[in-house]
Amino acid sequence: MLTRLAKAYKDDARQSVKTALYLLLAGQLALQLYNPQKLVPAPGSAEKGREIISSISSMPGQVFLPFHSYYGIMAGKEKIMNGGAYWAWQILSKEPYLPTDLIEKIRRKYFSAIIVDDRAYITIKGTRLPIDTMKILMDSGDELAVVIGKYYQPGGRLQYASDDQFLNTSGLYTRPELILVPKP
Numbered sequence: 001m002l003t004r005l006a007k008a009y010k011d012d013a014r015q016s017v018k019t020a021l022y023l024l025l026a027g028q029l030a031l032q033l034y035n036p037q038k039l040v041p042a043p044g045s046a047e048k049g050r051e052i053i054s055s056i057s058s059m060p061g062q063v064f065l066p067f068h069s070y071y072g073i074m075a076g077k078e079k080i081m082n083g084g085a086y087w088a089w090q091i092l093s094k095e096p097y098l099p100t101d102l103i104e105k106i107r108r109k110y111f112s113a114i115i116v117d118d119r120a121y122i123t124i125k126g127t128r129l130p131i132d133t134m135k136i137l138m139d140s141g142d143e144l145a146v147v148i149g150k151y152y153q154p155g156g157r158l159q160y161a162s163d164d165q166f167l168n169t170s171g172l173y174t175r176p177e178l179i180l181v182p183k184p
Contacts, residue, residue: 042164049166052158052176061112068115068176090142098143106147109182114152116180121173134178148180155181 056063056075065072066083073079081102089097105111120131137145156179160166166175 039169041169042162042167044161045164045166048160052166055158056115059112062110064111064114065116065176066114067117067174071176086144103144103147106144106151109151111152112181113155114148114180115158115176116178117174117176118157118178119174121167123173128173131172133174151183152180153183155179 053071053075056065056071056077062078062080063072063075064080066081066086069080069082081099086097086099106114116137117133120133121128122131123129138149158175158177158179160175160177167173168175
């Protein structure tokens with residue numbers, strides 16, 4: 001009998017916790033403490049994404065997108081190192097990582113284009129602030145950045161209809177923009 005009472009008490013406690021969680025969730029949504037609307041991409045972003053992938057696909061040879069490496073894969077280009085992972089390693093590791101194979105490819109002008117984020121945005125206290133990511137990259141003194149600067153130059157830009165089009169909706173707001181091409 002005590003076992004039945006203990007089971008009934010546990011079941012009742014679980015149901016109470018479940019009910020409380022549903023009420024908290026409903027209350028949060030009612031108060032709009034969490035508004036998922038700001039995570040919805042800007043109008044035209046999906047179409048622009050398909051257009052960019054198609055554009056990368058039509059570029060001759062290999063294309064390196066350090067901070068959006070999956071776009072290159074989607075466009076049928078070679079899988080190459082991810083720049084975000086690279087910089088995380090450089091910042092957090094005691095020993096810097098030197099991607100000698102990638103550096104050699106850049107020296108040989110293996111890539112017909114390197115497409116980088118020219119700007120990024122971060123929101124601080126409700127204000128979106130621009131970050132000149134290209135300047136940070138080129139002024140870093142990192143060997144990979146130095147080699148890119150030595151062998152590639154600006155050759156064009158991906159065009160967007162608005163400042164928000166095809167901009168990721170969380171974290172550091174970025175998108176591929178600046179097309180670097182081999183220097184003559």
